[in-house]
Amino acid sequence: MKVTKKLLRKLKRIISAEQKVQAEKYNSLKKVLKSLRIEKVRLAAELEKTSDEQEQEEIASRLKVISVQRKKGLNLLKELKKQRKKSEA
Amino acid sequence: MLRRILLPTIFLLLGYGFWQSDEFKTVTAGVAIFLFGMLSLEEGFKTFTGGTLEKILKQSTNKLWKSMTFGVFTTSIMQSSSLVSVITISFLSAGLLELSSAIGIIFGANLGTTTGAWLVAGFGLKVNLSAYAMPMLVFGVILVFQQARNLKGVGYVLTGLGFLFLGIHYMKEGFDSFGQTINLADYAMTGYAGVFAFAGIGILATVVMQSSHATLVLILAALASQQVSYENALALAIGSNVGTTITAIIGSLGSGTDGKRLAVAHLIFNVVTGLIAILGIYQLMQAVGWISSHLGIAEDNYTLQLAVFHTVFNLIGIVVMLPLLNRLVIFLEKVILDDEVEVELPRYLNKASMGMADAAVEAARKETTRLYDLAVDVITDGLSIRHDVFQSDEKIKRVVKQSSDVIDKDIDDLYERKLKALYGAIVEFVIQTRGGYAEGQLRELLNDIRQAGQHVIEAVKGVKHLRKNLIRFMQSDNDVIRKEYDKLRRLIVKVLREIDVVRTSDDPSRSVLSLDKLKLEIEEKADNISNGLEKLIRKQEIDVLMATSLMNDISYCREICWDLVEAGSLLFSSIDRDEKAAMKSIALDEHEIIEMIETADGELAG
Numbered sequence: 001m002k003v004t005k006k007l008l009r010k011l012k013r014i015i016s017a018e019q020k021v022q023a024e025k026y027n028s029l030k031k032v033l034k035s036l037r038i039e040k041v042r043l044a045a046e047l048e049k050t051s052d053e054q055e056q057e058e059i060a061s062r063l064k065v066i067s068v069q070r071k072k073g074l075n076l077l078k079e080l081k082k083q084r085k086k087s088e089a
Numbered sequence: 090m091l092r093r094i095l096l097p098t099i100f101l102l103l104g105y106g107f108w109q110s111d112e113f114k115t116v117t118a119g120v121a122i123f124l125f126g127m128l129s130l131e132e133g134f135k136t137f138t139g140g141t142l143e144k145i146l147k148q149s150t151n152k153l154w155k156s157m158t159f160g161v162f163t164t165s166i167m168q169s170s171s172l173v174s175v176i177t178i179s180f181l182s183a184g185l186l187e188l189s190s191a192i193g194i195i196f197g198a199n200l201g202t203t204t205g206a207w208l209v210a211g212f213g214l215k216v217n218l219s220a221y222a223m224p225m226l227v228f229g230v231i232l233v234f235q236q237a238r239n240l241k242g243v244g245y246v247l248t249g250l251g252f253l254f255l256g257i258h259y260m261k262e263g264f265d266s267f268g269q270t271i272n273l274a275d276y277a278m279t280g281y282a283g284v285f286a287f288a289g290i291g292i293l294a295t296v297v298m299q300s301s302h303a304t305l306v307l308i309l310a311a312l313a314s315q316q317v318s319y320e321n322a323l324a325l326a327i328g329s330n331v332g333t334t335i336t337a338i339i340g341s342l343g344s345g346t347d348g349k350r351l352a353v354a355h356l357i358f359n360v361v362t363g364l365i366a367i368l369g370i371y372q373l374m375q376a377v378g379w380i381s382s383h384l385g386i387a388e389d390n391y392t393l394q395l396a397v398f399h400t401v402f403n404l405i406g407i408v409v410m411l412p413l414l415n416r417l418v419i420f421l422e423k424v425i426l427d428d429e430v431e432v433e434l435p436r437y438l439n440k441a442s443m444g445m446a447d448a449a450v451e452a453a454r455k456e457t458t459r460l461y462d463l464a465v466d467v468i469t470d471g472l473s474i475r476h477d478v479f480q481s482d483e484k485i486k487r488v489v490k491q492s493s494d495v496i497d498k499d500i501d502d503l504y505e506r507k508l509k510a511l512y513g514a515i516v517e518f519v520i521q522t523r524g525g526y527a528e529g530q531l532r533e534l535l536n537d538i539r540q541a542g543q544h545v546i547e548a549v550k551g552v553k554h555l556r557k558n559l560i561r562f563m564q565s566d567n568d569v570i571r572k573e574y575d576k577l578r579r580l581i582v583k584v585l586r587e588i589d590v591v592r593t594s595d596d597p598s599r600s601v602l603s604l605d606k607l608k609l610e611i612e613e614k615a616d617n618i619s620n621g622l623e624k625l626i627r628k629q630e631i632d633v634l635m636a637t638s639l640m641n642d643i644s645y646c647r648e649i650c651w652d653l654v655e656a657g658s659l660l661f662s663s664i665d666r667d668e669k670a671a672m673k674s675i676a677l678d679e680h681e682i683i684e685m686i687e688t689a690d691g692e693l694a695g
Contacts, residue, residue: 068685
């Protein structure tokens, strides 16, 4: 019974164009957020290495922007996840 | 004048023909049904041009042999070299193809179109096609009424094929009945006079029907019922090959310079091929006979021999023209020059690309990118920044320092000539294209492009305002105010350079999202200059009038920078549509940037 439900859900996902679009949106956002995380780690390492004050300021500012972007993106991701669950239910 | 007379004359002739002969009615009805089938088939294939065809085209035309194979393959499937020519012109005009690749496709399409002759001669005239046509029409029409775009497309293709088959059937029937009343073969002409006369008829028939395929089927049907001699049928086929270029020429009228070059290349190829075939027709007939005997084609099977002839002479055309391809491109570029006009006109926008989803988006994007580049020139002129220094690797401070003299150019005039008409054309193109598509993502992409154009124009308008005081204070004796205006110039130059980095860099960390840092910098720098104003007034380094001007101009500068960043974000973001949308949803807007600064200020104060 459980398997049938799961199968039905899978089938529904294949058939529903809207769900497909949502899934694509979700995956793209996840991909962009991942690249931002990698960039954040890279910049943090760079910040530790550099002793130049101006450069430190520049990197810190970039890190700040990335943090805000990621926060915004993660909220959006949560929202999309909720929507997906809702439409799958 | 000719056009006005042509249509009534054709109507009169047809009317007279219908009155005189039932067979003529059947044959022309067959032609009409066949042409309607072609229209339906084209409509069906256009449904699939929302991405698939374009993607294949992009990937399969980077080498000449690939372009040619693409031409052969697509024309064989679509059975319409005209459709392939028009699509190629639209892609060429949209800048998605090089002229040489486009010519390669056209060469291939000429060969691909010969498959039609093989199919009709091999099966069409032997099998009762109407038996297949009926179910195709029934299934096709049912599918046409479906909501889903793809099903509708399949429906149009099926209906098209059904009508093609039905048309061939009627043409065959008509010619068969003709044979019982009159014998058109009595009008056969021999020798070169006959070849030229029938080639002329072939050209005329194809120009009127706008389909070499329809002419060829007509010739094959007439040949099968022995209404036309084999020799004359070959001449008609040569004529139809030349006449088919008319569709490409009509298609190129609304396109750009490259589209016109391609249409002329098509004409040259087909005329040269036609001339070779006409002059060597008797030798070719012998060669066809030899090839046919090796292929096992019966000596009296003239329809299949016509198909062999059609393929052979198009192959000869390719063999002759291929080594001359580069020279042909150079010749065309010399003869058909890029228009040098007072007012900048669109280069990539044309009606041909409006019908193809991806081509339309690409054309609009390229044109708006061009608008951006032209605007950057106007902006640097407006800010009196020397182009050579701006484009060099000099540091921004040095760029501004070395551009201390006022560049005396009429920015209003430049705006009117270089940007206004072009922007108008982009808006018109986007609105007209957008209306034709219901697809959400495509409409969104076109909206983004239109918005980018608007930001570009707003930025230039801002520069026009800023320039009034800038010129005055650049020549002022007051060093302080001059330096303050230099700060504004530096900020704009920095924005332009950063956008350029995002535009050209492959580094994923320099995506449009990195422009958010620039937005933060714009706000911080504009704030810094504003905050410094009070101090300057207090110290009496600038007077109140200067301060008021500077205050207004800081605001203009800020808006210019924001407009440029927004335009850059919309124009130079990822090619992947979903990734682009994701980046757009994360990018920080003005309020979020201001909020960030306020939070940072609050933390500092705390």
